[in-house]
Amino acid sequence: MDPVTIAILFVFGLAVGSFINVVALRYRGDHFSFSPKVIGGRSHCPHCGRTLRWFELVPLASFIVQGGRCRRCRARIGWQYPLVELLSGAIFAAVPYVIAAHAVGGAPGVAAAAPALAALWVIAFELLLLIAYIDLRLQIVPDELTALLGAAAVFAAVFTAGASFGANQSSLGALAAPFGLQGNIWINRLAAAAIGAGFFALLIAVTRGRGMGWGDVKLAAPLGFLFGWPDIVFLFAAAFVAGALVGIWLLLRTKKTMKSAIPFVPFLALGAGFMFFFGASAIGAYLHIIGV
Ligand SMILES: [Zn+2]
Secondary structure, eight states, X not given: OOHHHHHHHHHHHHHHHHHHHHHHXXXXXXXXXXXXXXXXXXXXXXXXXXXXXXXXXXXXXXHHHTTTBOTTTOOBOOTHHHHHHHHHHHHHHHHHHHHHHHHTTSOHHHHHHHHHHHHXXXXXXXXXXXXXXXXXXXXXXXXXXXXXXXXXXXXXXXXHHHHTOOSOOSTTGGXXXXXXXXXXXXXXXXXXXXXXXXXXXXXXXXXXXXXXXXXXXXXXXXXXXHHOTTHHHHHHHHHHHHHHHHHHHHHHHSSOOTTSOOOOHHHHHHHHXXXXXXXXXXXXXXXXXXXX
């Protein structure tokens, strides 16, 4: 991919990130995420209530030019606005870049499927960003967003199947062979979805619902379908390591007890990013170190 395409994708991603901010911050759980009641109407300063002009809504640039403050009341604008925009821009630029890099020198079918796969994986990561943000704010995982992620996962499997990536159905390639279930992509994806949701349902049963919520169980199924077996296991492992580190930090720093629920989707999204960008190399290095 050439730098101009990457830059255009990045800017487009910033704009989508600004839309994600709007949906995540206005969502209250009583309406469909994309209903006019959630996304309709002009944006206001949450402090002074003033309607924002168009030049105050330019992703990233407005925040930098205004020094992170409202132009009228000088109240601080939350750091989450530019952060979500940047993350979204990074998704739009980096996900197609990685998929295009894989397609170079691959089978003809892989190159033909690359644009569709890039679009579907961008949609999947943008949905994860949105769901993670809503989970962080309200500890709700909207069912309609989980369903959309499921649709993206099914279409991604359709294009992956058509591209004939080789004998293994996992992005880990030959590393996945010892884990089995690599013969047929649909068996692989269905098994990963069932194992993913089953694992979280078991966690709820064991912890009597204090750690995870049913939203996490429902989200684990499309996430499993998207990543397949055994990738989903490593995704969960990465998510739990990140969750444990943040959990310990919160215990030490604040008065939170182990009973306080920690929104888990942000960690699943982190695990998904880790698997997509570094999975094969990190797990290859790990298996090498332990001598497998
Ligand atoms: Zn203001």
